[in-house]
Every structure is written in structure tokens, then in C-alpha cells.
Amino acid sequence: MSEERVVGIDLGTTNSLVAYMQGDEPLVIPGEDGSNLVPSVVAIDPQGQIVVGNLARTLLIETPERAVYSVKRLMGRGVEDIQDELKLFPFRLAEDLQPGEVLRIKLGDKDFTPPEISAFILRQLRRNAERYFGAPVRKAVITVPAYFNDAQRQATKDAGRIAGLEVLRLVNEPTAASLAYGLDKKKNGIIAVYDLGGGTFDISILKLHDGIFEVIATNGDTHLGGDDIDNRLITIALDDIQGDLGMDLRRHAETVQAIRKAVIEAKIRLSSEPEVSLDVTLPGGKPYQRTISREKFIELAEPIFQRTVAPCRQALKDAGLRPEQIEEVVLVGGSTRIPRVRQLVEELFLRVPHSELNPDEVVALGAAVQANILAGGSQATQEMLLLDVTPLSLGIEALGGVVARIIHRNSTIPASATEHFTTGVDGQANVAIHVLQGERELAADCRSLARFDLKGIPPMPAGLPRIEVKFLIDANGILHVSAREQRSGKEAEIEVQPSYGLTDDQVESMILDSFDNAEEDFRRRQVIEARNEANTILAALAKGRSGPGWQQLTSDERKQVEKLEKGLRAVMDGDDYAAMRKAIDALNQGTTNLAELMMDAAVSSALKGKTFEQVDVGEGPSAPHPFAPAEFKTER
Amino acid sequence: MAASQKPSGTSIILNHEESSACWSCGSMRAAHFCNACGKVQPPLPADYFSFFGLPRKLNLDPAVLEREFYQLSRKLHPDLFARSSAEEQGWSLQKSSQLNDAYRTLKDPITRTEYLLKLEGVQLEEQSKTATDQARASGQVKKQVVPPELLEEVFELNMQLEEARMNKKAGDVDQDLARQLAQTRQHLEEKFDALFQELQGYWAEWDTLITRAESGQDTSGERRKVRDTMVGLLNRRSYIRNLVRDVNEVLEG
Numbered sequence: 031m032s033e034e035r036v037v038g039i040d041l042g043t044t045n046s047l048v049a050y051m052q053g054d055e056p057l058v059i060p061g062e063d064g065s066n067l068v069p070s071v072v073a074i075d076p077q078g079q080i081v082v083g084n085l086a087r088t089l090l091i092e093t094p095e096r097a098v099y100s101v102k103r104l105m106g107r108g109v110e111d112i113q114d115e116l117k118l119f120p121f122r123l124a125e126d127l128q129p130g131e132v133l134r135i136k137l138g139d140k141d142f143t144p145p146e147i148s149a150f151i152l153r154q155l156r157r158n159a160e161r162y163f164g165a166p167v168r169k170a171v172i173t174v175p176a177y178f179n180d181a182q183r184q185a186t187k188d189a190g191r192i193a194g195l196e197v198l199r200l201v202n203e204p205t206a207a208s209l210a211y212g213l214d215k216k217k218n219g220i221i222a223v224y225d226l227g228g229g230t231f232d233i234s235i236l237k238l239h240d241g242i243f244e245v246i247a248t249n250g251d252t253h254l255g256g257d258d259i260d261n262r263l264i265t266i267a268l269d270d271i272q273g274d275l276g277m278d279l280r281r282h283a284e285t286v287q288a289i290r291k292a293v294i295e296a297k298i299r300l301s302s303e304p305e306v307s308l309d310v311t312l313p314g315g316k317p318y319q320r321t322i323s324r325e326k327f328i329e330l331a332e333p334i335f336q337r338t339v340a341p342c343r344q345a346l347k348d349a350g351l352r353p354e355q356i357e358e359v360v361l362v363g364g365s366t367r368i369p370r371v372r373q374l375v376e377e378l379f380l381r382v383p384h385s386e387l388n389p390d391e392v393v394a395l396g397a398a399v400q401a402n403i404l405a406g407g408s409q410a411t412q413e414m415l416l417l418d419v420t421p422l423s424l425g426i427e428a429l430g431g432v433v434a435r436i437i438h439r440n441s442t443i444p445a446s447a448t449e450h451f452t453t454g455v456d457g458q459a460n461v462a463i464h465v466l467q468g469e470r471e472l473a474a475d476c477r478s479l480a481r482f483d484l485k486g487i488p489p490m491p492a493g494l495p496r497i498e499v500k501f502l503i504d505a506n507g508i509l510h511v512s513a514r515e516q517r518s519g520k521e522a523e524i525e526v527q528p529s530y531g532l533t534d535d536q537v538e539s540m541i542l543d544s545f546d547n548a549e550e551d552f553r554r555r556q557v558i559e560a561r562n563e564a565n566t567i568l569a570a571l572a573k574g575r576s577g578p579g580w581q582q583l584t585s586d587e588r589k590q591v592e593k594l595e596k597g598l599r600a601v602m603d604g605d606d607y608a609a610m611r612k613a614i615d616a617l618n619q620g621t622t623n624l625a626e627l628m629m630d631a632a633v634s635s636a637l638k639g640k641t642f643e644q645v646d647v648g649e650g651p652s653a654p655h656p657f658a659p660a661e662f663k664t665e666r
Numbered sequence: 667m668a669a670s671q672k673p674s675g676t677s678i679i680l681n682h683e684e685s686s687a688c689w690s691c692g693s694m695r696a697a698h699f700c701n702a703c704g705k706v707q708p709p710l711p712a713d714y715f716s717f718f719g720l721p722r723k724l725n726l727d728p729a730v731l732e733r734e735f736y737q738l739s740r741k742l743h744p745d746l747f748a749r750s751s752a753e754e755q756g757w758s759l760q761k762s763s764q765l766n767d768a769y770r771t772l773k774d775p776i777t778r779t780e781y782l783l784k785l786e787g788v789q790l791e792e793q794s795k796t797a798t799d800q801a802r803a804s805g806q807v808k809k810q811v812v813p814p815e816l817l818e819e820v821f822e823l824n825m826q827l828e829e830a831r832m833n834k835k836a837g838d839v840d841q842d843l844a845r846q847l848a849q850t851r852q853h854l855e856e857k858f859d860a861l862f863q864e865l866q867g868y869w870a871e872w873d874t875l876i877t878r879a880e881s882g883q884d885t886s887g888e889r890r891k892v893r894d895t896m897v898g899l900l901n902r903r904s905y906i907r908n909l910v911r912d913v914n915e916v917l918e919g
Contacts, residue, residue, distance in 0.1 A: 198748050242736055404748040415740055441770060444744065444763035502763055505744045 036169040036198060036405040037159050038206075038397025041148060041186065043102040043228030043255060044364065046070050047394035048155040048170075054410040056210065056398035058391055059162045061154075067390060068158070070228075072150045073097035074138040082154040091291060094120035094283040096138055100257055101151075103229045104133055104144040105189075106182030106530050118261055118290075120283040132532055145189040145532065146540055152193035153544075170195045171401040173393050174507075175230040176202035177250030177421045179467050180479045181530040183508050188532055192540045198404045200506040203227075204234035205245055205418050206396030207362040210387060212238050213399055213410065219357040220246075222345075224375050224383065225393075226338060227363035229255040233342045235349045235356065241413030247348035247440045248421045249341035256297075256365040259331045263293040266330065267308065271318055285313060300324050301367050328370045335374055342378050348440050359383035362392055417442055420503050427464040427473040436501060439469065443503050451497040457489040461497060465509065478529040484513045484522040497522065553607065560610040564602040567617055571595060571624075579627035587623065594620045698761065699741065706742065709760040713785055714768035722782055723876050724869035728773065735769045779865065779896060786893050813902045823850055823909060830916045844917060851913045854906050861903040868896050 038056070040047045045067040049058045058066040063084065073086035074096045081089060090097040098121050104112060109127065116123070124134035124141040134141040152172075159167045172195075174186050183200055190197035204223035211221070218239050225232040232250035236243055267289050272278050279285045288310050296306045300322065308320045346353060359379045365371060366389050375383045387395075403411050419440045425433035426449065436447040451461050461484045468476030487495055496516040503509055513522035526533075532540075571591070574580055580588070598613040688700035688707065699706060715722050718734055740746075742765055747758040771777045812820050826847055833840055872892050875885040 199745065239736070242739070400745075403745055406749060415743055416745065417739060417743070442766040444759055445766050445770075446763040447767075502759070504759060505762075 034169060034405075035159075035163060035165070035167055036171065036401040037155075037167055038394055038399070038401040039152065039155055039170050039172045040203070040206075040391075040394035040397055041102065041151065041172055041174075041189070042070055042393075043100050043230065043257065044070055045228075045390060046151050046155055047391060048159050049391075049394040049398035050159070051398045051402035051408065051411070054408065056213070056395040056402075058394055059159050061158045062161065068151065068154055069099075070101065070151055071097060071099045072101065072137070072147050074140075078138055080137075080150055082150050090120075091284070091287050094287045095122065095136075097121065098135055098137065098147055100229055101135075101144050101147045103253070103257070104135070105148065105185040106179065107133065107144075108530050109133065117280075118264060118286065120287060130529075132530070132536075143532065143540075145185050145537075146192055146544070148186070148189035149192035149540075149544060152189055152195060156193060156195060168194065168196055169198055169401075169405075171199045171201055171397045171404060172197055173203045173206050173397050174200050175225075175227075175250060175252055176204050176232040176234050176245075176248040176418075177230065177252050178202075178507070179252075179422055179477055180507070180509050181477075181528060182252065183506060184528065184531050187506070187508070188537045188540075191537055192544050194541075194544070199400060200508075201397055201400050201416070202232070202234065202245075202248070202418055202507075203230075203393045204232045204248065204362065205236070205243060205416055206394075206400060207360060207387075207392045208234070208236050208238070208243055209396035209399040209414070209416070210392045211358075211360050211384070211396075212241075212243060212414075214387065217358075220351070220355060221358040221360060222342075222356045222379060223360045223362055224338070224342070224366065225250075225362035226365040226371060227255050228365070229253075229257050231255060231338050231341065233338070233345045235345055235351065242415050242417060244417040244442075245419045245440075246351075247345045248419060249345040249348070250421070251337060251341060254334065254337050255363075258334050259297060259365070260290060260293050262330055262334065263297065263327075264289050267293065267310075267318070267320065270320060271312065275312070275316060275318075277312065277316075279312065282313060285310070296322055297327070297368075300327050301369060324369075331368075331370070335368075335371055338374070339378065353379050356381070360387070360392075361385045362389050364390055418505070418507070419443060420445060420507055422467040422477070423469055424479075424501060424503065424509065425466050425468070425473075425476065427466060431473045432471055433466055433468070433473050433476055437503060441503075443507060444505055446500060446502045448498060448500050451484075451499060452493050453487065453490070453495050454492055456492050458492065458495075459487050459489065460485050461487065463499065463511075465501070465511075479509065480529055480531075481527045482511050482513075483525040483527070485525060486520065486523045487515050488518045488520060490517070556607045557605060557610070560607055560614065561602055563614055564598055564610060567614060567621075568595065568598070571617075571621065574621070574624050574628050577628055579624055579630075582627050583624060591617075591620055591624065698738065706747070706754055706757050706761065708757050709764060712764075714771050714781060715785075717764060717768045718772065720772075721876060721880070722785065723873040724775075724779060724782060725873050726772065726778070731769070731772060735765070738765050775866075776900070779869075780900065783893060783897060783900075786889075788893065788897055813898075813905055816902070816905070819850075820909065823913075826850070827912055827916055834916065847913055847917055851910055851917070854910050854913070858903060858906045858910065861899055861906070865896060865899050865903075868892055868899070872896070 035050060037059070038049045038051075040049075047058050047066060047068065049056050051057075060066050061068055061083065065084070068083045069087045071083065071086040071090055073081050073089035073093070075081050075085075075089060076093075086097055087099075090099060100115075100119075103115055109123070109129065112133070122136045124136055127134055132143050134143055135147065137147075152170075156167055156170075170190065172186055172190055174183055178186070186200060187197050204225045207223050207225065208221060211223075219237075221236050221238060223232070223234045223236065225234075230250065230252045231254040232248065234248040235246045237246055238244075264286065268278075268280055268286070292308050292310050296308050299306045303324075305321060305323045308318075308322060310318045312318050346356075356379050359375060359381060361372065361375065361383045366375075366383075366385070372383060372385070399411060399414070400416065402408055403414055403416075407414075420437065420443050421439060423435045423439045424437040424447070425435045428434045436449060437445050451463070453461060463482045463484065464473065465479045465482060466473055466476040467479050470476050484497060484499070487497065494517070497513055498516050499511060499513045501509060501511055511524055511526070513524060514520065515522060583591070594613070594617040598610075598617050601609040601613050604610070688703060688705060690705040691700060691703035718731065718738075720726065720731075739762070742758055742762045744755065744758050744762060747755045750758075771781050826843060830840070830843055830847060833843070872889070875889050875892065879885045879889075
């Protein structure tokens with residue numbers, strides 16, 4: 031029985047992962063290069079091809095204006111929100127960007143919105159999963175920071191759609207981590223999850239009870255993470271360089287990226303070494319060198335660590351708990367490897383936090399558990415259920431620019447509220463509602479979510495219509511609005527203008543675009559992979575010809591191999607994947623005998639005159655590729 | 667039909683005029699799930715008490731409520747309907763939001779009381795937070811009614827607050843005034859707690875009246891009295907909370 035697989039995806043600021051549940055255990059699916067982490071970097075190579083991951087990270091250093099990193103920091107945001115980021119980001123925004131428009135970033139001669147860029151990363155993860163399973167993957171659970179607002183969540187969902195994935199659920203990162211933790215420990219109690227990642231910080235307090243993971247309170251800062259630590263160090267280095275050498279290299283993208291790389295390496299090493307040296311070669315060959323001690327690093331980064339304290343205190347307050355009442359603390363996110371952060375967490379919660387689960391992988395593993403639950407569950411997850419909350423209060427703008435709160439923060443979701451509106455003018459056919467998220471009293475201090483235009487109200491004297499509007503926050507934390515004029519019973523037509531998001535039409539056309547590109551990309555990819563395989567097999571054959579195995583073949587066998595080789599060479603530089611595949615398989619088949627002979631020869635020559643311990647079985651024929659090429663029907 | 671069937675676990679049959687058949691297997695429709703085949707049912711307009719199969723009583727065991735909440739969540743949550751029809755997914759979404767709203771309201775004693783009073787036809791109190799938000803939402807100015815026994819105190823306090831605010835603007839700090847205000851705040855907070863205790867006393871009274879009503883007695887007159895008393899207590903309590911908030915703003919702001 032083939033059940034359609036649902037994967038769990040951690041779409042992180044710095045790294046992304048895809049995982050699934052194998053039996054009772056969640057596992058991360060590695061990429062082609064065998065690594066579990068896919069750097070969340072997207073670049074455009076010299077040939078104009080989109081590249082994701084480790085390759086893109088290399089391009090970021092070489093051609094920084096043609097790469098984007100930490101795109102998560104741009105999701106669901108407007109130009110005015112990212113002014114700080116722009117100072118140190120090497121990439122450019124599209125020139126013709128209008129105020130209020132969704133951001134567009136230039137990559138080569140094209141431009142892309144943040145959801146489209148995230149979609150490239152998601153597509154890479156999807157490919158990794160499909161290669162691993164040898165089957166299509168169309169459904170996923172994607173994680174988001176708990177403190178992400180509606181626009182940021184919607185942008186993530188849009189990214190999933192553009193990547194060809196049906197996003198069954200958005201799960202909050204700390205909650206996902208608690209799933210992985212809870213699966214592992216199977217205990218009841220109150221836990222706190224402290225999640226400090228590359229760009230976002232979340233603190234969630236949960237009650238675990240017989241498989242129910244109930245979030246009691248959550249807080250955080252979606253603009254706080256390892257990147258801020260890096261940026262601080264980069265700025266200091268740039269100031270240093272300007273002071274010492276009189277060079278202002280802020281606009282020199284390659285140098286900034288080189289400094290960034292050095293700073294990140296230094297930061298990581300300082301978690302285990304007391305002192306490191308920062309070495310960067312500046313343009314013109316001048317070296318820049320600076321020693322940083324752990325103490326100095328803590329001094330420089332402390333303001334950033336301290337910014338996590340207020341959200342933690344507020345979460346405890348909202349939960350109605352004192353720190354001693356938290357029974358376990360779980361650390362999530364690469365930045366929690368910093369010893370000073372662990373110390374801070376210990377001071378806040380008066381106990382040693384858990385760090386046995388890999389802080390880079392735990393969120394993806396939790397997402398895989400949730401994916402499993404949604405796909406129908408297995409023995410391990412049968413009793414498990416997530417009850418999450420909305421992190422921000424939802425309100426409506428009222429007269430005088432004040433906010434009337436209708437759904438309070440930390441309300442368990444799905445949650446709803448019903449409000450009644452009426453008209454101010456005779457015959458008024460439309461009513462406009464401005465919905466916001468946040469805790470402040472004035473609309474101007476809250477985050478605008480969207481404007482809803484209720485249309486088609488039957489003509490009536492002012493004040494007579496009774497429009498019932500239902501606000502529903504779904505299990506993803508995303509708002510849905512429906513309205514009905516009660517006197518006439520008529521459903522109002524609602525036009526939504528998201529403040530920081532793409533309209534449905536825009537997403538649809540991006541899906542179509544990516545579709546065409548995906549077909550193209552996929553085809554091109556297949557051809558490239560086949561060509562690589564062909565090269566490998568021909569190299570092995572060349573080696574085999576010079577060895578004793580070749581001599582042992584009959585003349586007929588040798589002629590056959592040569593014929594197949596010629597056949598492969600004829601098609602391998604072309605574009606016809608099917609022909610290439612056929613030729614590769616034929617040559618593989620035709621050389622099985624030779625391969626065996628080569629193997630025997632290699633073993634016996636290695637053993638000749640050596641004792642068993644001295645045998646070096648290093649150079650045998652190359653092992654078959656660990657992942658069989660994905661074979662699936664294109665059913666689009 | 668359906669009027670006197672006993673509740674059994676989470677399959678509760680409401681005292682509803684219409685009992686139609688389960689859309690899936692045809693048997694008697696239950697509040698949340700079909701008794702026979704277990705399929706989720708379309709949402710019914712139920713008040714929060716009936717949603718949980720509870721009588722309209724003010725004392726309730728939070729542990730029992732929580733257990734029921736978890737049990738219903740395990741069956742109604744959208745995560746469990748990811749592979750069901752779009753229609754069932756819609757129902758599960760509506761019902762679980764109903765469940766969460768109901769649990770949130772009934773869990774807290776004050777919101778529980780406010781909700782029950784609302785069911786009993788009371789217009790929400792002028793000073794409550796809900797009234798504030800509602801007034802804002804519809805663009806009206808909130809009515810301010812001072813509880814009579816607090817009139818003098820409130821007058822005095824408002825003068826002190828005015829003075830403190832002016833001082834703040836000028837950058838002055840009057841330590842004596844600050845101390846006085848802190849003292850008043852303490853006094854108000856004690857009153858606030860005392861009102862809650864008093865309210866709890868009336869819960870017991872209310873519940874007794876409901877029990878008597880269930881056995882057929884006409885307690886509507888007595889209920890109205892208790893209801894009005896509770897409304898008064900809640901009003902005063904809200905008013906005092908707002909005063910404390912004003913003091914805090916000035917002292918800490």
C-alpha cells in the first residue's frame with residue numbers, strides 16, 4: 031500500500047532541512063552531497079542558473095551581488111521594515127519598487143519576491159526528498175517562528191505553493207521542537223523551549239500531558255538572532271579597518287562577505303576556544319588581523335543576548351508561572367551553542383537546559399512528527415496532538431485610531447470572534463475594516479494585517495444594516511474573514527488587500543512561472559546528472575582497459591564493450607535524457623563481467639606480499655551512487 | 667424525541683427541537699459525533715455550557731473541564747481531518763474554534779460569570795473590558811458610571827492623579843503624593859479581592875437555585891435578584907480595576 035508521504039520541512043534563516051518519520055523515528059533526509067543541512071542561500075551562477083545551498087554559499091563570497099541569504103528576514107515585510115538589513119546585505123532591491131509593494135530582489139537580470147526565493151530552497155529540499163524516496167513528494171508541513179505574524183505566515187505558505195507543495199500545516203518552531211523532545215522523553219510536565227536561530231527568537235511554554243502538547247504562552251522577536259551578532263561584529267571590523275587603515279569598505283560587497291565568513295567562523299570557534307584570530311585579506315592585498323577573546327565577544331554580543339530576556343519574562347507572566355515552575359528547558363537553534371546563551375537561560379529558568387537533541391535538526395524532526403500525525407499517524411504518534419496558540423492579539427481599527435482587541439494573544443487556535451458593524455451613511459454599500467496584530471493601544475503602533483472591504487450591502491438607511499463579521503484564526507495561525515448582513519441574510523463579498531503580501535492572482539502566476547521553470551530545470555538536471563554518470567562509467571572503463579581484467583575478456587566481449595562505449599559517447603553530450611539513460615544502462619550491463627574481474631584483480635594485488643593489517647583497500651572501483659536516480663512518472 | 671437521553675462520554679445529545687439523521691450513516695444526530703458511526707457533525711448553534719454538556723452553574727471543577735477539553739480536542743482538532751473531505755475539514759475547523767472559545771471562556775471564573783450573565787440577557791457592564799473594546803469597535807464613547815459608595819474616594823483619587831500627572835509633565839516628583847497613591851492602590855487592590863470573594867458566595871446561591879429549577883421549582887424571581895447582585899459586583903470590580911490601572915500608569919508609566 032503506497033501512502034503518499036508527507037515530509038516535515040524546517041525553512042530556516044541560515045539552514046533548511048527536510049525530514050520524515052521512518053517507523054517510530056524521525057530522520058533527516060540528506061542532500062546529494064550527503065549533508066543534512068541545506069544553507070538557505072540562493073544564487074544565480076555565471077550561466078544564469080539558479081543555485082541553492084552550499085554551491086550558492088560559495089557564489090555568495092565570489093559574486094555577492096548575485097546571491098541572497100537570510101531571505102526569511104524579508105518574508106512578509108515591507109521596504110521600511112528592512113532598512114537596517116539593507117545596509118549589510120550585498121544584494122539590491124528592484125529599482126522600480128513602489129511603496130506598499132511586495133519586495134523584489136534582483137538576482138542577475140531577473141527579480142524575485144521573498145516567497146519566490148524561499149520557493150527555490152523548498153524546491154531543492156523537495157528534490158532531495160524525491161531522490162531519496164524515488165517517488166514524488168507533494169505534501170509538506172513547514173515550520174515558522176511562533177512569533178511570525180499573519181503576513182509572514184502567509185508568505186511562507188505562498189512559498190510552499192510556488193514550490194509545488196501542498197502545505198498541510200504551518201507549525202511553530204518551538205512547538206515542533208517540543209514534539210521531537212516529547213517523542214524522545216515521553217514525560218508529562220511543563221516545559222519551556224528557548225529557540226534562538228539565525229534571524230528569529232521564540233520562547234514558548236508548553237504543558238505536556240499524555241501526548242497532548244498544549245502551548246500556554248509564547249513570545250519572541252522575529253528580528254533577533256545569530257545574524258544580528260554577526261552584523262555587530264562585521265560593523266566593528268569595518269569600523270576598525272576604517273580607523274586603522276583609513277579604508278571605508280562598507281560598500282565593497284566581496285570584502286563585507288569575506289569579513290562575514292570570518293566572523294561566523296570565529297563566533298563558532300569561540301564556543302570551544304578562549305581566543306581566536308580574525309584574518310581577512312582586504313582589496314589590494316592588505317591583511318586585516320584581529321584577535322578576539324571570548325570575553326570580548328560576550329561584551330560585544332551581550333546586548334543581543336539580553337534582548338531575549340524581556341520576551342521570556344512576558345511569556346512566564348502570560349502563563350501565570352514562576353521560573354521555578356518550569357520543569358524542563360529545551361534549547362533550539364544554532365545560536366544556543368554559545369556558552370553565554372546557555373548561562374543566560376540557566377539564570378532565567380533556574381535550571382540547566384537540555385541540549386541533547388541537535389539544535390540544528392530538532393525542529394525538522396518535530397515537523398516530521400507532525401507530518402506523520404497529519405498523514406494518519408503511526409503507533410508512535412497515535413496519542414499525540416498539538417494545541418498551539420496565536421502569538422499576537424488581533425484587533426480592528428476603530429474611530430480615533432485606537433485598536434479594539436477581538437482575539438487575545440495566547441488564545442488556543444483555531445479561535446474565532448464575531449463582531450457587528452453597521453453603516454454611517456444612507457445606502458452605503460461597502461464597509462471597510464482595517465485588521466491589525468499587536469498589543470499596543472493605537473493602530474499606528476500595531477502591525478497592519480489587511481484591509482477588508484465588505485461589499486454588496488443591500489441599500490438601507492444609515493445604522494440599520496447589521497453586518498456580522500466572523501474572524502477565524504485557523505490552525506496555521508492565519509486569519510480568515512467572512513461576513514453576512516443579518517437583516518437580508520446576504521453573504522457579503524469580501525475583497526482582501528493584504529498589507530504585506532501577495533494576492534492570490536500573483537501567487538497563481540508565480541506558480542505557473544515556476545512550473546515552466548521547474549519542468550525546464552528538472553529536465554536540464556536529469557541531463558546533467560546522466561552526463562556525470564556517463565563520465566564516471568567511462569573513466570572506470572578507461573582504468574579497466576589498462577588493467578589485467580581487460581586481458582581476461584574474450585575478443586567478442588571486448589568488441590561488445592567498445593560498441594556500447596561508442597554508443598554512449600555519441601549521445602552523452604546531447605540533450606536526450608532517455609537516449610543517455612539507455613546507453614548508460616547498456617554499458618553498465620555489458621561491463622558487469624569486466625567489473626568483477628577488476629575487483630578480483632584489485633583485491634589480489636593488494637593482498638600480495640602484505641599481511642592482513644597492511645592491506646589498504648582504498649582504491650577499488652568506485653562504489654555505486656548511494657541514491658538511485660529518481661524514477662517517477664511525470665504526471666503533471 | 668431526544669429530550670431525555672442520558673449523556674454518555676463525549677457523545678451528548680442536546681435538547682434540540684430538530685434531531686436530524688447523521689449525514690454519514692443515517693442514525694440519530696449527536697452534538698459532536700454520531701453515536702453510531704463516530705463521524706463529526708456540522709456545528710450547531712450551542713452555548714458554551716451545552717457545548718460541554720454542562721448545566722448553567724457557576725461552580726465548576728477545572729480538572730473535569732480540562733479533561734473534557736482534551737478529550738474533545740483529540741477528536742475535533744483539524745490535524746485529525748487532514749485526509750477527510752473538505753466539508754468535514756470545514757466543520758472540524760468551526761467546531762474546534764467553538765471548543766477553544768468555550769473552554770477559554772468557561773475556564774476563567776470571571777469570564778464564565780460574565781458569559782452566563784450574558785446568556786441570562788444582561789447587557790454587558792459599562793466598565794468591563796469587553797464593553798470598552800466593543801465601544802471602540804462601534805465608535806461610541808463608553809459610559810462611565812461610578813459605583814455610589816466609591817464616589818468620594820474616586821473624586822479624591824482623581825484629583826491626586828491629576829496632580830501627579832501635572833507633576834510628571836513638569837518633571838517634578840512628589841514623594842508624599844506617590845506614597846499616598848501607592849497606599850490608595852493597595853487599598854483598592856484589597857477591595858478588588860474582597861469583591862471576588864463576595865462573588866464566589868453568590869455562585870453557590872445561583873447554583874442552588876439552578877438545582878432547584880431542575881427539579882421543577884420556579885426560581886426565576888430569586889435568580890433575577892442574584893443575577894442583578896452579581897452584575898453590580900462585577901461592575902464595581904471592573905471600575906476598581908480601571909482605577910488601579912490609572913494609578914499604575916502614573917506611578918510607573
